[in-house]
Amino acid sequence: MTDLSPLPITEVVAVSSQDDLQQLVQQCHADSVSMYPLGGQTSLGFGVPARTEGIGIDLRGINQVIDFPVRDLTITVEAGILMSDLNSLLAAEGLMLPLHVPQMSNATLGGVIATNTNGPGRFGYGTVRDYVIGIRALSGDAQVYNAGGRVVKNVAGYDFCKLLTGSLGTLGIITQVTMKLKPIPTRQATVIAPVNDVQHADRVVAELMNSMVRPVAIEFLQGSEFTTVVDAVDQSSAALAIVLHGTDEEVDWMIGKLRRELSSSKVRDSHNLDADSHEQLWSQLCDFAADDTALAVTESRTVSSGCVSIINLALKQHPDCAVQSHMGDGIVTMKLPEDSDAQVSDLVIKTLGPEARRHHGHVVILSAANAAELTTQSVWGDPSSPDFLIQKLREQFDPQRLINPGRFVYQ
Amino acid sequence: MPNGVTPKIVDGLQRIVGPENVLTAQSDRMVYECDGFTIEKNCPDVIVFPTCTEHVSGIIKLCNREDVIFLPRGAGTSLAGGTLAVGGGVMLVLTRMKEIEEINLRDRYAIVQPGVVNIWLTRALAGTGYHYAPDPSSQGACTIGGNVATNSGGPHTLKYGVTVNHVLGVEAVTADGTVIMVGGPSGEPIGPDLVGAMVGSEGTLAVVTRVWVRLTRNPEGTRTMLAVFESVDDATRAISAIIGEGIIPAALEMMDQGILVALEKAFKFGFPLDAEAILLIEVDGIEAGLDAQRDQITDICNRLGAREVRQAADDAERQKLWKCRKQAFGAIGRIASSLVTQDGVVPRTQLPFIFSKIQEISSKYNIRIVNVFHAGDGNIHPVFLFDERNENEVKAVLEAGGEILQACLDCGGSVTGEHGIGVEKVGFMNKMFTDGDIEMMTRLRITFNPDGRLSPNKMLPVAGACGVERIKPSRTVAM
Ligand SMILES: Cc1cc2nc3c(=O)[nH]c(=O)nc-3n(C[C@H](O)[C@H](O)[C@H](O)COP(=O)(O)OP(=O)(O)OC[C@H]3O[C@@H](n4cnc5c(N)ncnc54)[C@H](O)[C@@H]3O)c2cc1C
Numbered sequence: 071m072t073d074l075s076p077l078p079i080t081e082v083v084a085v086s087s088q089d090d091l092q093q094l095v096q097q098c099h100a101d102s103v104s105m106y107p108l109g110g111q112t113s114l115g116f117g118v119p120a121r122t123e124g125i126g127i128d129l130r131g132i133n134q135v136i137d138f139p140v141r142d143l144t145i146t147v148e149a150g151i152l153m154s155d156l157n158s159l160l161a162a163e164g165l166m167l168p169l170h171v172p173q174m175s176n177a178t179l180g181g182v183i184a185t186n187t188n189g190p191g192r193f194g195y196g197t198v199r200d201y202v203i204g205i206r207a208l209s210g211d212a213q214v215y216n217a218g219g220r221v222v223k224n225v226a227g228y229d230f231c232k233l234l235t236g237s238l239g240t241l242g243i244i245t246q247v248t249m250k251l252k253p254i255p256t257r258q259a260t261v262i263a264p265v266n267d268v269q270h271a272d273r274v275v276a277e278l279m280n281s282m283v284r285p286v287a288i289e290f291l292q293g294s295e296f297t298t299v300v301d302a303v304d305q306s307s308a309a310l311a312i313v314l315h316g317t318d319e320e321v322d323w324m325i326g327k328l329r330r331e332l333s334s335s336k337v338r339d340s341h342n343l344d345a346d347s348h349e350q351l352w353s354q355l356c357d358f359a360a361d362d363t364a365l366a367v368t369e370s371r372t373v374s375s376g377c378v379s380i381i382n383l384a385l386k387q388h389p390d391c392a393v394q395s396h397m398g399d400g401i402v403t404m405k406l407p408e409d410s411d412a413q414v415s416d417l418v419i420k421t422l423g424p425e426a427r428r429h430h431g432h433v434v435i436l437s438a439a440n441a442a443e444l445t446t447q448s449v450w451g452d453p454s455s456p457d458f459l460i461q462k463l464r465e466q467f468d469p470q471r472l473i474n475p476g477r478f479v480y481q
Numbered sequence: 482m483p484n485g486v487t488p489k490i491v492d493g494l495q496r497i498v499g500p501e502n503v504l505t506a507q508s509d510r511m512v513y514e515c516d517g518f519t520i521e522k523n524c525p526d527v528i529v530f531p532t533c534t535e536h537v538s539g540i541i542k543l544c545n546r547e548d549v550i551f552l553p554r555g556a557g558t559s560l561a562g563g564t565l566a567v568g569g570g571v572m573l574v575l576t577r578m579k580e581i582e583e584i585n586l587r588d589r590y591a592i593v594q595p596g597v598v599n600i601w602l603t604r605a606l607a608g609t610g611y612h613y614a615p616d617p618s619s620q621g622a623c624t625i626g627g628n629v630a631t632n633s634g635g636p637h638t639l640k641y642g643v644t645v646n647h648v649l650g651v652e653a654v655t656a657d658g659t660v661i662m663v664g665g666p667s668g669e670p671i672g673p674d675l676v677g678a679m680v681g682s683e684g685t686l687a688v689v690t691r692v693w694v695r696l697t698r699n700p701e702g703t704r705t706m707l708a709v710f711e712s713v714d715d716a717t718r719a720i721s722a723i724i725g726e727g728i729i730p731a732a733l734e735m736m737d738q739g740i741l742v743a744l745e746k747a748f749k750f751g752f753p754l755d756a757e758a759i760l761l762i763e764v765d766g767i768e769a770g771l772d773a774q775r776d777q778i779t780d781i782c783n784r785l786g787a788r789e790v791r792q793a794a795d796d797a798e799r800q801k802l803w804k805c806r807k808q809a810f811g812a813i814g815r816i817a818s819s820l821v822t823q824d825g826v827v828p829r830t831q832l833p834f835i836f837s838k839i840q841e842i843s844s845k846y847n848i849r850i851v852n853v854f855h856a857g858d859g860n861i862h863p864v865f866l867f868d869e870r871n872e873n874e875v876k877a878v879l880e881a882g883g884e885i886l887q888a889c890l891d892c893g894g895s896v897t898g899e900h901g902i903g904v905e906k907v908g909f910m911n912k913m914f915t916d917g918d919i920e921m922m923t924r925l926r927i928t929f930n931p932d933g934r935l936s937p938n939k940m941l942p943v944a945g946a947c948g949v950e951r952i953k954p955s956r957t958v959a960m
Contacts, residue, residue, distance in 0.1 A: 141725030142828040164727060186674065197669075199677050200646050215921035216914065221826040223643065223858040224895040225632045225681050226902055226913055227940070228922045232645070232677025241673060253727030276587060280610060282701045282767055316770060323769035371669045373588040400588075400667050431667040456661040459928065460672055466924040478672070 076114045077106050079126040086131035088148070088206075088214075088245050094127065095243065096212040098472060105210075105473050107243045109181030110152065112173045112360060116185065116436065117238070117477035118444055124475070129180060132245060135159065137220070144220060146204065146248040149180030165251045168195035170352075172360035180244040186236035190355045193398040194286030194315065195252070202231040204248030209241070210468025220248050233463075239474045241467040255315040258286075260343040260351055261325060263310040263332050264302035265290075268385070271310055272378040274335045275397045278312070279374070281331055283324045285398070287313040289355055290381065293392025293405070299351045302339070305390070310397070311351060358394045358403060359436055365406040366414040366438040370422055372400045376429025383425055388412055400431065414438050419447060483934060484548045486526035486571060493547075494529050494571070497539040502577065504528040513554065513572055517619075518562035518905055525552075525572035532577045534652065534660055534690040541688065542658035544571055544934060552936040553688045555595065555627030558619045560822065561903025563631065563683050567938040573688060575626050581605050582691070589696045590649055590666045595626025595689050602694070611696040614641035617899070618807045626689050632681030634899040636732040636806065639857040640765075643899070645680040647695045653679065653687035656930040666693050678925070683901050685936045686929035700765035703731070704775040705793040705802060708760040708782040709753050713737055713840075713852075715786040716758035717832040720856045722781050723762075724829045728774065730857060731765040734806055739851025740813065740864075744805045747812035756788065760856065761806055809853045810864070817849075817866035823882045825889035826898040829859040838888045839863050846877040860898035861889070887912070902940045910942050 085091045098105050104124025108114070132150035139145075140163045147156060154175040160166050170189030171182050181187075183205075188197045204218035207230065217230035234244055265271040271290050278288060291300065292308035302309040314324045325342055332340040343351060359367050370380045377397050384391055384404045391410070395402040404422075406412050414435065422433045438444055464471060495503050504510060505527050514522040526549075531537045544551045550570035557564050566572055578594035581602060585591065586609055593602060599620040602613045616635035617623055623633070629651065634643040641647075650664030664676035679686055710716035716735055723733065736744070736759055741752045752759065760782070764774040779790045793799040805812075813820055827835045836852070839861075843850040849866040863885060867874040886896045886909060896902075896909040910919060922941055926933075937943075 139828060139830060141721065141830050143724060143727070143729075144828070186669075196642070196646065199674055200642060209921065213917050213921060214915075216918045217922075219895050219913070220893050221828055221859055221895050221898070223634055223638075223826050223855070223860050223898040225899055226895050226897050226906070227910065227918070228925050229632075229645070229678055229681055230921070230925075232674040232680075233925070235674040235677065236671070237673040252729075279587065279589070279698075284698070284767065316767075317773060319773060320767055320770040323767060372667050373585075373590075375587050376667070401669075429667070430665050432671065434671060456663060456675070459655070459661065459675070462928045463673070463925070466928050467921070 077120050077126065078123045079106055080123050082108065082126035082128055084128040084131050088132060091127070091129070091132060091243065091245060092208055092212055092214060095208050098125070099211050099470065102470055103472065104475050107239050107473065109150065109178035110173065110176035112177050112181065120474070120476045122475045124472070127243070129243070130178060136246065140165070143251045144203065144222065144248060145251060146220060146246065147179065148246050149183070149244045150178050153177045153179060153182060160251060161254065164254050166254045167201060167249055168252055169198060169201065170356045172357045174356070179247055183235055183244055183247065184237060184239050190287040190289055190313070190396055193288055193396060194284065198235050199232060201249050202235060202247060203250050205231045205234055205244060206246035207234055207242035207244045210470060210472050215242070218248065222250050238478050240464055240478060243473065255317070257316060257318050257321040258348060259314050259321050259325060260348045261312045261314070261328050261340060262300055262302055262343060263312060263337045263340045265308050265310060265337065268308065268378050268381045270336070271308060271397065272375070274310060274332065274337060275374065277331065277335050279398065281328070283314070283328045283331070285312045286315045287311070287355070287396065288398040289313070290377070290393065290395035290397045292385065295392050296354070299347055299354060311355070313352065355394065358405070361405060362437070363408050364437070364439070365408055365410045365412060367436040368404045368414070368418060368422065368433055369436050370402040370404070370426045370431060370433045372426050372429035372431030374398055374400045376400055376426065376431060377402050379425055379429070380422065383421060387417065387421060400429070408439070414440070415444060483550050483568070483570070485569070486549055487547070490543065490547050490549060490571070491527055493543045494527060494540060497543065498529055498531055498536050502530040502532065513557070513566070513574070516554070516557040516559040516562065516564040518560050518565070518903060521562055521565055521904060523566050523569065525566035526569040528572050528574055530574050530577040534654065537573060537654045537688050537690050538658045538660055540571065540573060541654055541656065545657060545932070548934070550934045550937055553626070553630070553684045555624035555630070556598065556622045558623045558627065559631065559901065559903060560824070561897070561901040561905040563901055563903040563939065565904050567904065576624065578690065584609070585666070586611055586696065588666060591694050591696055593625050593692050593694060595624060595629070595692065597625050599623055599625055599628060606696065610699050612699055613694055614638065614647055614697045615644045625692055625694070629680050629689050629692055630682065630684045631899070631901045634855065634860065636734055636855060639733055639855065640729050640731045641697060645677055647697070648676060648680050648692060649695055650676055650693035651679055651689050652691035653689045655687045656932065656935040660690070661687070664693065683903065683936070683940050685926060685939050688935070700731070702768040702771050703763055703765040703799070704771050705799045706762045706775065706778065707791055707793070707802065708762060708787045709756045709789045710758045710760070711756065711786065711788055713758045713836055714833055716760055717836045717856070719760065719782050719785040719787065720832055721830045722785060723778055724857065726781065728777060730762050730778070732761065732763040733857030734761040735759070735852065735854040735856040736761065736806070736809065737852040739849070740809055740853045743812040743816045743851070744809060747808070747815060748801070748805050750801060750805055761802060813851065813864060813866070819869035820864050820866050821878060821882070822862050822864045823885055824897050824900040825861050825886050825894060827859045827861065827889050827892050827894040829857070831892040831894070832856065832859060834892060835861060835888060839885055842881050842884050846881040848874065848877050848881050855898070858898065859894065904939060907940065907942050910940070
């Protein structure tokens with residue numbers, strides 16, 4: 071049984087159709103009852119601890135496949151579908167939705183879009199924004215609304231696909247989605263490049279950015295949890311994991327080229343992982359951020375060249391932390407162990423946040439064991455996005471502020 | 482009812498931007514009476530050229546104080562009437578904000594002002610190993626601000642994605658004059674993807690004053706192929722088959738016989754004039770994989786009845802092919818007295834269907850239609866050739882266009898893939914979206930543009946507002 075305790079939920083209602091959901095939202099709207107949409111319940115601790123009591127709405131029953139025209143490379147599904155179910159459905163046709171999110175077997179597609187969750191493959195494949203081409207949602211006052219469509223190119227009307235991405239449920243409950251798909255590459259491989267330190271990793275990445283090799287992911291790893299798969303990595307030594315996708319011919323060529331380039335960047339002992347270790351590391355890379363034993367997990371989002379100083383700062387302050395960084399994209403995920411003495415809010419507000427801002431970015435807390443310690447300022451860093459506009463949007467799309475009240479920057 | 486532009490307002494505008502940046506003479510304003518959509522025309526009351534964000538904010542605040550309407554314009558290449566000054570008002574032309582402010586290769590972004598012409602950025606990046614991916618055929622004229630507003634596509638956006646997939650952040654001025662900054666070089670702000678929602682909003686939410694764009698690494702190699710088909714039907718089936726087998730080329734364009742004849746007259750490329758259609762197909766990426774991809778595509782085309790598939794001999798031939806493609810419309814202009822292009826989208830497996838539908842509609846109305854498609858994403862551009870002095874033909878062109886768009890909707894498509902709704906297609910919004918959808922779109926607009934003074938009568942059907950009546954299409958050279 072999942073722990074719902076981060077949210078003040080009085081009762082969970084499971085809905086099994088979009089119509090049921092609309093009726094329920096209508097009722098809640100009429101009675102001014104707060105609603106907490108629940109997908110796979112993988113991110114309930116995300117945000118500030120909510121205080122307003124309300125009902126939980128379990129959306130996993132809204133999970134039908136509406137249309138899967140395989141040869142158009144698109145699919146329309148209901149948003150409660152589990153990512154793992156969606157992936158197996160697609161894989162059976164040689165297709166994929168390349169969003170490599172954590173906890174695939176719990177996360178729902180709607181939840182992934184609402185939280186704009188992206189994985190290590192974003193360097194090569196892009197993010198949620200690049201795949202959602204049609205959407206249907208229910209506003210806080212029970213209005214059903216659609217945007218986009220089922221074709222890959224379309225500029226008719228305002229693009230709610232984008233607006234709802236990252237909206238954390240506050241502009242509506244996503245009920246149905248059309249996605250653009252990609253064919254599964256025939257071959258995947260990982261090259262490990264042990265590095266001397268973070269500066270060294272940064273130089274290698276800077277060169278890799280100009281290489282003809284086109285990685286799908288460029289991951290910096292440090293921390294003992296990686297040792298089982300990558301013996302070059304432990305608490306005090308780091309490596310880059312460079313993931314390549316393509317045909318056999320392409321991947322072989324890239325591996326050869328990459329290893330030569332790495333050795334001229336003074337990387338000794340670069341090597342490729344065997345297929346099993348590649349798979350194992352890949353799922354570890356996707357799931358790194360989802361760890362409920364950690365004291366806290368923070369994510370810094372800056373420009374790529376900003377990673378080096380964020381990682382250095384993280385490791386200097388907390389040598390016991392584990393770090394994974396999508397270095398090509400400027401994302402640094404820092405995981406503090408259960409027994410860490412870190413003051414999470416302080417770390418984010420006083421240390422990581424200001425450094426991230428120097429590199430055009432910010433820091434968010436993805437999860438924290440001691441939620442009580444969190445404030446809006448610590449969870450959301452210093453959001454530079456136009457708060458007042460988002461507040462006004464919220465008024466328009468959920469006039470009574472019934473969906474997920476109080477969890478996010480904009481109430 | 483908003484006010485007209487008074488001498489006091491002109492005076493205020495001149496004080497903000499300097500008299501050299503304000504146009505009031507009728508003869509000067511005429512240039513701005515329409516854009517690439519020439520059916521409707523209306524002069525704005527005054528034209529103003531801001532040169533910085535503060536100017537834009539100042540102008541908008543003045544318009545609000547004086548209760549006059551206003552709208553932004555880039556190069557005016559819109560094919561949907563996006564810059565039509567419905568009701569007159571103040572037009573902000575952003576072409577004097579034209580600096581490329583920063584190019585950062587390490588972090589793969591550039592910062593540009595909205596008036597930067599698309600191709601200037603490509604030129605500024607020459608030799609760096611990077612490029613800006615969205616390449617509309619109008620790239621020699623259109624501005625990046627306009628591209629952001631319309632979410633432009635281009636031949637190579639099939640593989641690389643359209644404008645929205647390459648915009649990391651924007652600075653913009655909302656309808657009340659407030660300067661906002663959304664996103665930025667690191668590209669992932671907290672909360673709803675406002676950057677994504679502002680791209681493609683056709684100038685109805687805010688005036689974009691600065692753009693952070695993503696830079697893309699150049700491919701190591703390319704293979705450009707020309708596949709010649711005896712029948713259009715085979716060609717469209719080949720397109721569906723290529724995509725259906727999971728191959729996404731960098732570009733996949735179709736040109737039919739009518740276009741080829743015109744191109745041949747103009748460019749003497751050596752196109753086979755007895756062929757019903759050719760596909761222009763390009764794959765790119767690392768050299769190691771390219772020959773295999775080329776061969777796979779060649780096999781599919783041969784299997785579906787291609788008469789010949791050949792590869793561009795060298796870069797010069799490749800450049801020439803792309804030149805032909807991008808100037809297809811100029812070339813048709815030479816063979817017809819009037820022409821108008823439609824922009825619709827179908828699922829890619831429906832290309833054979835929509836093509837036969839277009840032929841059926843062409844003979845039903847007895848109007849000549851030639852076709853040049855961004856075929857890989859199902860984006861069709863049928864071009865109607867007619868004589869605009871003949872009222873019956875004009876009427877037929879309008880009806881035939883509407884029927885083709887309806888056919889796109891009937892098979893699950895859209896009424897616009899890249900040109901936008903503007904004023905041209907407002908009437909189709911109710912066919913594509915429910916009242917509820919439009920109600921929510923209106924709520925989004927109200928959030929940014931509560932008094933409706935920014936670009937009124939665009940994109941959304943407004944209850945009570947008189948739609949622009951379509952009487953005559955004219956030369957809309959497009960694609
Ligand atoms: C020959 C030809 C070929 C074309 N080929 C293509 C193609 O391949 N793909 C494609 O997508 N389009 C194409 N187009 C259409 C057109 O070029 C694009 O829509 C382009 O993006 C418009 O840019 P612009 O600077 O001319 O904008 P304008 O036409 O001046 O304006 C277009 C819209 O954007 C708004 N706008 C302009 N600047 C701003 C700003 N700074 N802030 C907010 N709103 C603003 C305007 O109000 C208007 O609604 C073509 C047009 C022609 C004439």
